[in-house]
Every structure is written in structure tokens, then in C-alpha cells.
Amino acid sequence: MTVIEPDPVVQLREQMRERHLTPLWELEGEIMGVRPHPGTRPWLWRWSQLYAIAERAGELVPIERGGDRRAIALSNPGQGGMPYATSTLWAAVQWLNGREVAPAHRHTSQAIRFIIDGAGSYSTVEGDRVQLERGDLVLTPPWTWHDHGSDSEERAVWMDVLDIPLNNYLDAPFFEPHPDDSQKVTAAPNASVLKYGVGQLRPAWEPPSLGRSPLQTYKWSDTRRALDNLAKVAADPFDDVVLEYTNPHTGGPVMATFTCWMQLLRPGVHTRAHRHTGSSVYLAYEGRGATVIEGVRFSWTAGDMFVIPSWATHEHVNDGADPALLFSVHDTPLLKAVDKYRSEPHDSPDGRQRVTGEFS
Numbered sequence: 001m002t003v004i005e006p007d008p009v010v011q012l013r014e015q016m017r018e019r020h021l022t023p024l025w026e027l028e029g030e031i032m033g034v035r036p037h038p039g040t041r042p043w044l045w046r047w048s049q050l051y052a053i054a055e056r057a058g059e060l061v062p063i064e065r066g067g068d069r070r071a072i073a074l075s076n077p078g079q080g081g082m083p084y085a086t087s088t089l090w091a092a093v094q095w096l097n098g099r100e101v102a103p104a105h106r107h108t109s110q111a112i113r114f115i116i117d118g119a120g121s122y123s124t125v126e127g128d129r130v131q132l133e134r135g136d137l138v139l140t141p142p143w144t145w146h147d148h149g150s151d152s153e154e155r156a157v158w159m160d161v162l163d164i165p166l167n168n169y170l171d172a173p174f175f176e177p178h179p180d181d182s183q184k185v186t187a188a189p190n191a192s193v194l195k196y197g198v199g200q201l202r203p204a205w206e207p208p209s210l211g212r213s214p215l216q217t218y219k220w221s222d223t224r225r226a227l228d229n230l231a232k233v234a235a236d237p238f239d240d241v242v243l244e245y246t247n248p249h250t251g252g253p254v255m256a257t258f259t260c261w262m263q264l265l266r267p268g269v270h271t272r273a274h275r276h277t278g279s280s281v282y283l284a285y286e287g288r289g290a291t292v293i294e295g296v297r298f299s300w301t302a303g304d305m306f307v308i309p310s311w312a313t314h315e316h317v318n319d320g321a322d323p324a325l326l327f328s329v330h331d332t333p334l335l336k337a338v339d340k341y342r343s344e345p346h347d348s349p350d351g352r353q354r355v356t357g358e359f360s
């Protein structure tokens with residue numbers, strides 16, 4: 001009879017398991033990838049479907065305390081059933097019926113809205129009320145009171161983007177309902193636009209606002225003018241005529257964790273492809289075109305929303321006769337703040353990917 005001694009390595013492994021310890025040598029590839037393999041998938045939501053669903057929710061579902069908003073989240077199929085567009089970004093279509101109020105609250109997730117149709121609606125942020133008009137970008141910095149409402153009979157609809165997934169990952173969420181549905185308006189109409197809307201000039205008695213943008217609303221007429229002016233003089237090989245919305249006092253992004261862009265793809269433009277760390281959410285604002293993501297062509301028309309995951313190679317195409325406009329939100333400031341931003345151009349002579357399929 002030979003007694004079989006238990007294998008000491010197997011024993012050690014068992015002891016580790018019992019003590020909630022894991023040896024790196026058994027999982028190195030999983031835990032320290034040689035390149036990003038995001039769960040987030042390239043995906044696109046069609047405006048016709050977003051609109052029909054939101055409209056139906058407007059008929060069936062009242063806005064009540066608890067949910068507070070009639071917002072419908074883009075739920076990326078690679079996010080394991082979570083209502084997240086990417087690993088850092090929440091994106092939603094929000095629908096407000098005429099005469100409705102979406103009650104005041106505040107949270108540590110920062111938010112922006114990009115207005116698709118304002119139709120007599122407003123948003124109040126920390127006592128500063130602005131009319132929402134198509135193409136406006138409205139900021140809700142962390143922990144600021146905000147409510148939305150309508151002075152007309154018509155519905156308003158817009159895109160929300162928040163850093164909810166990031167905030168939850170960091171175990172940093174706080175939320176508080178305001179005692180009143182509508183907070184008091186304490187500022188003159190469009191006060192922040194009147195005070196800070198000409199970015200190169202600042203009220204001389206005030207110190208610059210460094211942490212976040214003092215401008216609450218970026219009006220579409222200003223954005224459009226800047227875009228048309230830029231198109232006369234310069235463009236980027238990867239993104240064509242593209243503007244970043246900035247904090248006018250710093251030139252930096254509007255908030256800490258994500259940044260917003262408005263981009264004009266001129267007729268006939270086909271950009272070079274590249275990839276970078278960080279994820280993005282897009283709204284096709286006007287016109288039509290396509291974005292090739294990892295070899296798959298995502299054709300879009302106005303109102304469609306789509307996602308580009310981290311490190312996914314992408315290029316934009318406008319093969320039509322009219323300009324196409326894209327609004328987008330990127331978590332780049334976050335990646336840069338933690339020193340994890342990396343980018344590279346696509347390695348092919350013409351800078352384009354080989355198209356292997358079409359998203360459907």
C-alpha cells in the first residue's frame with residue numbers, strides 16, 4: 001500500500017480559495033489585457049423607433065416622484081442588461097408632454113441635454129431658467145438643482161447624457177429630491193448666456209470659474225455660426241469640421257468626466273480612421289451619413305443615436321450632397337485625467353478600413 005501524499009500546490013490553491021485569495025499566475029491574461037476588449041458593443045438606435053416608443057410612453061406613463069423623468073435609456077447589449085450606453089455613459093431620450101413638469105432634484109451624476117425639439121419647454125438649473133430650443137446644449141453640473149417644464153401644449157424631446165455608470169462604479173452616487181416640484185427662478189431669463197455667452201469676455205469683477213463651465217446653455221445659433229466659420233478655414237483629418245464645447249474661462253471641457261462636440265461632415269467627406277481609449281455616444285442631428293466602426297458600416301439619419309466603444313477603429317462618411325451634423329459626448333477628459341488616454345491612426349495607405357458588413 002502506497003499512501004498518496006496530497007499535492008502541496010493543490011493544497012495551497014485550496015487554502016487560497018478558502019481565504020478569498022487568487023494567484024495572479026492563473027489569470028494574468030484576463031486581468032491585464034494586452035489591449036482593451038470592452039464589453040460595450042458598437043450599436044445604433046433608430047430615431048423612428050426611439051420616437052415611437054417615447055411618444056407611446058408620453059401617452060401611457062405619467063411623470064411621478066421616484067422616477068422623476070420620462071427618460072428611456074439606450075441599453076447597450078454588451079452591458080449585461082444594465083441600462084448603460086457605454087461603461088461610463090448613460091444616454092437616454094427624454095419626453096416631456098405639454099404643460100408637464102419633471103420635478104426638481106439634484107444628484108452627483110453630471111448631466112447634459114441636447115435639445116431635439118424644445119417646443120416651449122424650459123429647464124431651470126440652480127434658479128437660472130432657460131428656454132429649450134432645437135440644437136441647444138444645456139448643462140447640469142453635479143449636485144445642482146434642476147427641473148424641466150413646459151409652457152406650451154406641445155411635447156418636447158431631447159437627448160440626455162449622464163455619467164451614471166461611472167458614478168456607480170466609483171460608489172459615489174448621491175441623490176436628493178427638492179421639496180418643491182419647480183424650484184424658484186432667481187436669475188433673469190437666460191442669465192448665464194447674457195453673462196458668459198461671449199466667451200472671450202468675462203464680467204471683470206468675478207473670478208474665472210475653473211472647475212465647471214459658468215455658461216449653462218450653449219445656444220444653437222452660436223454653435224452653428226462657429227461651425228460655419230470654422231468650415232471656411234480648417235478641418236481635422238479624422239473628424240472633419242469639429243468643435244468642442246468649452247468652459248469659456250479655461251478653454252477646457254464643459255465638465256470633469258465628459259466633453260461634448262458638434263461636428264459638421266461636409267458633403268463628400270470621408271475621414272481617416274483611428275482609435276483611442278474612451279467611449280462615445282453620438283446623435284445624428286441633421287442630414288445623413290455613415291460611421292464605419294470596426295469594419296461595420298453604421299448608416300444614420302437625423303435622430304439616430306449610436307455608440308463607439310473604447311479602442312474601436314472608426315471613420316465618418318458623408319457621401320450625400322448636403323452637410324451632415326453629429327452631436328457627441330466623449331469620456332476623454334476622464335481618461336486624460338487619470339493618464340490612460342491613448343490613440344493611434346488606422347494603419348492603411350488611405351486611412352480607411354475595409355468594410356465587411358452593415359449594421360442592421
Ligand code: GTQ
Nearest residue numbers: 069071092094146160162
Ligand atoms: O433630466 O434630470 O436621463 O436625473 C436620467 C436622470 C435625465 C434629468 C436622465 C436624470 C435626468
Ligand code: FE2
Nearest residue numbers: 105107111146
Ligand atoms: Fe436629474
